[in-house]
Amino acid sequence: MLPADVLTRTLIIGNSGAGKSGLAQHLAARLRCPAFDLDHIHWEPGGYGRARDKAATLALVRDAAAGACWIIEGVSGRLARIAAPRATAMIWSAIPVAECLDNLRRRGVRRGRGWTT
Incomplete structure (x- = not known):
């Protein structure tokens, strides 16, 4: 792992399904800082x-x-660009992608969305 000051x-x-949330929670706990999920920011509460x-x-x-x-994670490039600098x-x-789909199937419904592929 990289030195804490770099992270x-x-x-x-x-x-x-790529493991972003789990990694974010792990790093946030290790660094004792907040983790932010861009899905939670983009969508109104409840799904x-x-x-x-x-x-x-x-x-x-x-x-x-x-x-x-902070640790910020998500899929949205538009929102990630704001934090990137x-x-x-x-x-x-x-x-x-096949591994992401397997992970999505394994984790099941999250925040009101199910995966059926």
Whole structure:
């Protein structure tokens, strides 16, 4: 693992099912800093039913990225780009699509969305 100071502000991006959330939680616990899921920021609470207002979403990402220590993870490149200039490390979780799909099937329904592929 890299030295903790390099990971102080880490951006993790990749496909759904690529292990981003688990890695983010692990790093956040190790560094004692908050982890932010871009899905939780983009969508209104309660699932994937309604996207949050765009201005509010952008403000939430900017606020998260303004912190001294954070882990931000997600699929959304548009939102990740906001945090990227402040990141001290970036991790691209590039595992094969078949493995991502297997992970999604294994984990089951999350935040109101099921996977049937």
